[in-house]
Amino acid sequence: MKKKIFSVVLAAAMVASFATAAVAGETEVTTEAGATEVSPADLGIPEGGDVNGDGKIVVGYISKNLTDPFHAAINDYADKTMKEWKESGLVDDVTGVLDGETDPNKQIDRAQDCISKSCDYVIFLPAEAEASDPALQQMTDAGIKVIEVNSQTTSCAEKAIAYCGSDDVQAGEMLANWVLKNCPDGGKYIHCTGILGNSAQIQRGEGIENIMKDHPEFEKVGEPDTQWDGNLASNATLDALNQYGDDLKAVICDNDAMSSASQKIANDNGRSDLVCIGVDGIDVALQMVKEGTMKATVLQDGVGQVTAGFDIVEKCIKGESFDPNPVIPFVLVTSDNVDQYYSGAAETES
Structure with missing residues (x-):
C-alpha cells in the first residue's frame, strides 16, 4: 500500500509549481492538491513507534557531509533536534550526526552503523542517486524506516517511507x-x-x-x-x-x-x-x-527540508498521519x- 501511494504522490509533486515564497524564519511546505497522507499503521509501524519491537526507539541521521556551508545549518538543526528528543524522552537513543563525507561508500558504512545500533528510523541525505542507493536498501532490508532528505536515491520512491526536498x-x-x-x-x-x-x-x-x-x-x-x-x-x-x-x-x-x-x-x-x-x-x-x-x-531551504523529515519521524512515533512528500519551494533572492x-x-x- 505504501509504495503505491508514495510513488503517486512523488510523481505529482515533481511537476507542482509554487507561486509564493516563505518569509525569513518560516518554512512553507506545499503539497499537491489531493495528495494522500499515509498513517504509521499503513507502513507497518506499531502503536508507540517501536519499529523493531525491542522496547526502545532509536533515531539515526546520515549526513551528506560536515563541510559544505549549505549542509552546516542542516546538520546543526539535526543535532539539536536529536539531543532535545533524547532529553525529553521522545526517543531512547540517537546516533548523532554521522558524517557521509560526500562518499557513497562512507554512507553505506554509516548505514551499517545505524543497523548495528538497532535504529528504528533514519534520516538520510544521499551523496549520489545510484551509488548511495545500497545504503537505503540495506537499511530498509533491516526493517529501518528511512526518510530521504534534500536529494533522492534511485529506489527512494519504492523503499523510503518519505522524501522531503524541493523540485x-x-x-x-x-x-x-x-x-x-x-x-x-x-x-x-x-x-x-x-x-x-x-x-x-x-x-x-x-x-x-x-x-x-x-x-x-x-x-x-x-x-x-x-x-x-x-x-x-x-x-x-x-x-x-x-x-x-x-x-x-x-x-x-x-x-x-x-x-x-x-x-x-x-x-x-x-x-x-x-x-x-x-x-x-x-x-x-x-x-x-x-x-x-x-x-x-x-x-533552497535546507533546514526546512530536514525539519519536515524530523516532523515525519515524530508523527510516526505518535501515530499521526503525514504527507510522504512535503515540497519546500525555492525562492529567487535579489536586491x-x-x-x-x-x-x-x-x-x-x-
Whole structure:
C-alpha cells in the first residue's frame, strides 16, 4: 500500500509549481492538491513507534557531509533536534550526526552503523542517486524506516517511507530564466555542475535545458565537472573568460559555493557584468547580493527540508498521519528581497 501511494504522490509533486515564497524564519511546505497522507499503521509501524519491537526507539541521521556551508545549518538543526528528543524522552537513543563525507561508500558504512545500533528510523541525505542507493536498501532490508532528505536515491520512491526536498527541475528553470532576463541579447554560457550522479545535479541540469533548448541565441560552450566546488568553478570560469572574452555572458552553477566563487573571479577580472547564479542561498551568496557584487541566488531551504523529515519521524512515533512528500519551494533572492533572508556578515570565499 505504501509504495503505491508514495510513488503517486512523488510523481505529482515533481511537476507542482509554487507561486509564493516563505518569509525569513518560516518554512512553507506545499503539497499537491489531493495528495494522500499515509498513517504509521499503513507502513507497518506499531502503536508507540517501536519499529523493531525491542522496547526502545532509536533515531539515526546520515549526513551528506560536515563541510559544505549549505549542509552546516542542516546538520546543526539535526543535532539539536536529536539531543532535545533524547532529553525529553521522545526517543531512547540517537546516533548523532554521522558524517557521509560526500562518499557513497562512507554512507553505506554509516548505514551499517545505524543497523548495528538497532535504529528504528533514519534520516538520510544521499551523496549520489545510484551509488548511495545500497545504503537505503540495506537499511530498509533491516526493517529501518528511512526518510530521504534534500536529494533522492534511485529506489527512494519504492523503499523510503518519505522524501522531503524541493523540485530541483524548478530550480534549474529558475536559474536559466534569470539568465534570459539579464542577458536579453543571448550569448555564450557555461554550466558548472554538482557531483555527477547526484539527483540535484541531474534535475537542475534538466531544468536548465528545459529553458535553454528553446533559445538558440544562447550557446552552451562548456559543462565542466566542478563537483559543487567553488575553486573548481572559479578555475572553469577563468578558463572560459580567457577563451571567449566578452562573448561569455553567463555562468550557471548548480550551487552557490560555485556561483559566488565564479562571480568573484569575474569581478576581479573586470567582468562584473558576467551573470553568475547558483542554488542554495548560502551566506556568502546572500552577502554578495546585498552588496550588489552578484545579482541573485536561488535560495533552497535546507533546514526546512530536514525539519519536515524530523516532523515525519515524530508523527510516526505518535501515530499521526503525514504527507510522504512535503515540497519546500525555492525562492529567487535579489536586491529587492535579500533583507528578508540575510542580515549578517559572511566571510567571502576566496
